Amino acid sequence: MPAADVPAPPTVVAVRDLDLHYGAFQALTKVSVEIPDRTITALIGPSGCGKSTLLRCINRLNDLVPGVRVQGQVQVAGQDVLGAQLPVQELRRLVGMVFQRPNPFPLSVAENLTYGPRLHGTLSRSDATVLVEEVLQAVGLWEALKDRLHTSALRLSPEQQQRLCIARALATRPAVLLMDEPCSALDPVATEHIEALMLRLASERAIIVVTHNMQQAQRVSTYSGFMLMGELVEFGLTPQLFEAARDTRTADYVAGRFG
Numbered sequence: 001m002p003a004a005d006v007p008a009p010p011t012v013v014a015v016r017d018l019d020l021h022y023g024a025f026q027a028l029t030k031v032s033v034e035i036p037d038r039t040i041t042a043l044i045g046p047s048g049c050g051k052s053t054l055l056r057c058i059n060r061l062n063d064l065v066p067g068v069r070v071q072g073q074v075q076v077a078g079q080d081v082l083g084a085q086l087p088v089q090e091l092r093r094l095v096g097m098v099f100q101r102p103n104p105f106p107l108s109v110a111e112n113l114t115y116g117p118r119l120h121g122t123l124s125r126s127d128a129t130v131l132v133e134e135v136l137q138a139v140g141l142w143e144a145l146k147d148r149l150h151t152s153a154l155r156l157s158p159e160q161q162q163r164l165c166i167a168r169a170l171a172t173r174p175a176v177l178l179m180d181e182p183c184s185a186l187d188p189v190a191t192e193h194i195e196a197l198m199l200r201l202a203s204e205r206a207i208i209v210v211t212h213n214m215q216q217a218q219r220v221s222t223y224s225g226f227m228l229m230g231e232l233v234e235f236g237l238t239p240q241l242f243e244a245a246r247d248t249r250t251a252d253y254v255a256g257r258f259g
């Protein structure tokens with residue numbers, strides 16, 4: 001964990017003056033943040049404050065919502081996300097996403113993992129074999145599943161399904177992994193395993209995790225952002241945000257005085 005006087009790692013996601021409206025409702029207001037590479041950043045705040053909306057701006061998942069309007073700038077690895085230059089398909093390769101409920105495709109374990117890379121280009125049979133082992137190793141599933149690669153992913157336990165979804169997101173070698181409440185459908189033991197996995201994976205790419213769980217944010221993240229009613233109130237090193245917040249609203253929230 002870097003001390004407050006150690007320079008932050010280079011920025012991998014830069015958000016500047018981001019406004020988002022769902023129809024007439026403004027869900028994000030002038031959000032600016034620089035997310036450091038190769039570390040975990042947690043987004044916290046009360047229900048409805050815009051955490052998931054901000055996350056979904058980073059891979060343009062909000063594009064699918066009718067009536068959505070986005071203004072401002074989002075850059076991932078130096079590339080402009082909201083403009084027309086970066087095709088959405090390439091963006092989705094660069095930015096993986098894991099959701100609250102494990103959502104494997106109704107396909108085999110191996111097909112879940114090769115689906116993305118096949119969509120993004122050609123994947124030879126030998127490359128696919130190497131890739132499947134690599135990403136299953138990365139999420140600690142190789143030993144358990146190496147003889148079940150052609151089993152339906154839907155037959156796995158919830159924890160295995162969530163690990164598989166993380167492996168599927170890793171298969172396109174993203175620079176950033178977005179995780180929206182990735183443990184909320186899991187029991188405490190599975191949650192502990194996924195948190196340990198997140199810490200391992202963050203040595204090679206940035207992870208941005210939305211969580212309602214204050215303990216989880218403190219256990220896994222190096223940086224945290226506190227959001228309230230569409231604004232990013234405070235962003236900084238996690239211990240500082242939890243123990244010496246600059247803004248009284250942050251201090252009140254992390255102390256459990258509201259939300």
Ligand SMILES: Nc1ncnc2c1ncn2[C@@H]1O[C@H](COP(=O)(O)OP(=O)(O)OP(=O)(O)O)[C@@H](O)[C@H]1O
Nearest residue numbers: 022025027045046047048049050051052053054065
């Ligand atoms: N598709 C949508 N259409 C209209 N309003 C939406 C849509 N999605 C979210 N909102 C609204 O935008 C606001 C922010 O929602 P968002 O899901 O980003 O919050 P959140 O902080 O992630 O909440 P939670 O912690 O409950 O998941 C909320 O008021 C929500 O009702």
